[in-house]
Amino acid sequence: MTQINNQGTVSSDQVPPIPSDDPKTPTPGDPTVTPLTSAPVLSADKAAKLQVDADGNGVPSPGDTLRYTTTIINSGNSAATGVTFNDIPTQTRRWWRAR
Ligand SMILES: [Ca+2]
Numbered sequence: 218m219t220q221i222n223n224q225g226t227v228s229s230d231q232v233p234p235i236p237s238d239d240p241k242t243p244t245p246g247d248p249t250v251t252p253l254t255s256a257p258v259l260s261a262d263k264a265a266k267l268q269v270d271a272d273g274n275g276v277p278s279p280g281d282t283l284r285y286t287t288t289i290i291n292s293g294n295s296a297a298t299g300v301t302f303n304d305i306p307t308q309t310r311r312w313w314r315a316r
Pocket residue numbers: 270271272273274275276277278281
């Protein structure tokens with residue numbers, strides 16, 4: 218939706234219904250048009266979790282496996298199309314799953 222069109226009428230016992238007018242236009246008796254502003258607002262959160270603690274020290278260290286979880290959110294007021302997420306792991310990372 219890119220705009221809202223609205224029109225009312227006024228009438229009395231003495232006159233027929235008269236349509237409301239958009240005062241911003243020169244056309245008499247036309248609907249009032251209000252343009253709407255909308256856009257998607259995208260964000261991507263990425264969290265890391267220790268998936269396999271190879272050396273058992275309880276913290277990420279060389280030789281362990283990390284799991285990354287990515288959450289992509291559209292908090293805007295319109296749909297986003299053609300959305301892609303691009304993240305190329307380095308040689309020190311192993312991907313388990315991205316969602
Ligand atoms: Ca570790």
